[in-house]
Amino acid sequence: MKRRAGWAGAARALAVVAAAALAGCAAAPSRDDPFEPMNRAMFEVHEVVDKTVMKPLIDVYTAVVPKLVRTGVSNFFNNIDDLFSGVNALLQGKPEKAGNDFGRVMLNTFVMGGIFDIASDIGIERGGEDFGQTFGVWGFPQGPYLFVPVFGPTTFRDGTGVIVRIAVGPVGYIPDIPARNILYGIGAVDIRAQATDAIGIAETAALDKYRFIRNAYLQRRQYLVYDGKPPPEKEEE
Amino acid sequence: MQRLIQRLCRGAAVIVVAAAGAVPVAHAQEGPEALVKRVSQDVIATIKSDPLVQAGNQARIREVMESKLAPNFDFTRMTALAMGRNWRAATPEQQQRLTDEFRTLLVRTYSSALAKYRDEVIEYKPLRANPADTDVTVRTAVLKPGGAPIQIDYSMGKTAAGWKADDVIVGGVSLVTNYRDEFNEQIKSGGIDGLIKTLADKNKGAAAK
Numbered sequence: 001m002k003r004r005a006g007w008a009g010a011a012r013a014l015a016v017v018a019a020a021a022l023a024g025c026a027a028a029p030s031r032d033d034p035f036e037p038m039n040r041a042m043f044e045v046h047e048v049v050d051k052t053v054m055k056p057l058i059d060v061y062t063a064v065v066p067k068l069v070r071t072g073v074s075n076f077f078n079n080i081d082d083l084f085s086g087v088n089a090l091l092q093g094k095p096e097k098a099g100n101d102f103g104r105v106m107l108n109t110f111v112m113g114g115i116f117d118i119a120s121d122i123g124i125e126r127g128g129e130d131f132g133q134t135f136g137v138w139g140f141p142q143g144p145y146l147f148v149p150v151f152g153p154t155t156f157r158d159g160t161g162v163i164v165r166i167a168v169g170p171v172g173y174i175p176d177i178p179a180r181n182i183l184y185g186i187g188a189v190d191i192r193a194q195a196t197d198a199i200g201i202a203e204t205a206a207l208d209k210y211r212f213i214r215n216a217y218l219q220r221r222q223y224l225v226y227d228g229k230p231p232p233e234k235e236e237e
Numbered sequence: 238m239q240r241l242i243q244r245l246c247r248g249a250a251v252i253v254v255a256a257a258g259a260v261p262v263a264h265a266q267e268g269p270e271a272l273v274k275r276v277s278q279d280v281i282a283t284i285k286s287d288p289l290v291q292a293g294n295q296a297r298i299r300e301v302m303e304s305k306l307a308p309n310f311d312f313t314r315m316t317a318l319a320m321g322r323n324w325r326a327a328t329p330e331q332q333q334r335l336t337d338e339f340r341t342l343l344v345r346t347y348s349s350a351l352a353k354y355r356d357e358v359i360e361y362k363p364l365r366a367n368p369a370d371t372d373v374t375v376r377t378a379v380l381k382p383g384g385a386p387i388q389i390d391y392s393m394g395k396t397a398a399g400w401k402a403d404d405v406i407v408g409g410v411s412l413v414t415n416y417r418d419e420f421n422e423q424i425k426s427g428g429i430d431g432l433i434k435t436l437a438d439k440n441k442g443a444a445a446k
Contacts, residue, residue, distance in 0.1 A: 208419055220410050223410070
């Protein structure tokens with residue numbers, strides 16, 4: 001039964017892709033999003049997968065797993081991100097920020113293995129740096145926008161950053177493959193669960209959800225690369 | 238990456254809280270920073286104490302929005318900014334309808350965000366502006382344990398009726414800029430009336446839910 005539902009979902013997804021690819025041809029590609037027709041098709045796939053697989057999964061996760069545990073899961077993954085934030089802060093020549101991040105990781109890891117975020121409680125803010133931002137600081141252009149099903153919005157530059165991040169670990173270095181996949185899976189569920197409120201708001205706000213998400217993503221990444229002080233935007237037209 | 242969108246929108250949730258004002262006329266001399274602070278604290282106090290809001294009653298949340306927040310936004314200016322050069326191409330009637338529909342959409346979005354407010358704390362950054370300025374940005378940050386702070390900036394303009402917000406920038410994402418692209422696209426495919434229809438349909442669809 002379950003498998004049949006899965007196939008039906010896949011068939012529907014394919015139908016949607018075909019329709020979206022056709023509809024997409026009408027949209028004129030922009031400078032930031034030259035692959036808009038393909039991206040829109042991917043976005044439609046994402047929406048179907050999200051609705052039929054991810055959303056029900058998240059509903060169960062939120063209902064079954066207590067909030068305290070869910071926060072612990074988020075903190076655990078955040079702690080690993082903080083380590084890489086420190087590395088990237090160094091790569092961007094921000095030793096002070098790097099110090100903050102490394103301090104956070106040390107404190108949080110040694111106290112409870114990263115399950116509690118003690119560092120935030122005592123006021124050490126998360127750095128939030130990543131490889132994509134580092135490439136931006138180094139002067140690499142953002143490249144074309146991409147929408148990847150399940151993963152979400154990205155660009156050539158940011159996507160490269162994510163690939164570098166996965167390549168350096170640490171989850172990828174776990175020798176036991178099922179354990180590794182379980183960790184990746186939990187990580188994905190954690191991110192999607194946290195995004196639930198936000199996705200609801202985007203749905204309320206957007207005239208065209210695809211565009212709304214793309215514009216917000218690109219604005220946000222620009223802002224992050226410039227650490228909150230992006231150069232003034234050129235007036236359109 | 239969804240985490241990022243989520244963070245933006247969680248910020249949007251709190252915009253709400255930090256945005257506008259309760260008694261617009263009584264505080265004519267009030268500076269933009271004091272206004273943002275007073276209104277956000279007033280809204281937070283209401284959210285925390287009102288049992289209907291706590292229970293997630295959408296009608297009540299919208300009422301709070303309309304009475305406390307909406308009067309402190311300059312919706313006409315927001316609409317004009319989001320329209321860009323298309324604004325001048327619109328007739329006064331079209332401008333009025335656009336403003337009405339956009340206002341409804343924004344209030345509804347804020348209301349849905351407001352319903353998600355938890356226990357975030359708002360930090361107010363010192364205002365860097367000259368007393369003579371008529372266009373300033375009030376910077377705030379929303380602090381939530383376990384997350385990076387979300388920056389929420391209010392672009393404020395001085396009007397005859399006091400300071401009014403004309404854009405909200407959440408974590409670097411300007412609401413007006415985001416809508417400008419969407420508006421532009423709608424106008425390209427269906428003209429200004431097409432955009433009005435899209436907005437009206439969206440508002441009607443949501444009201445029916």
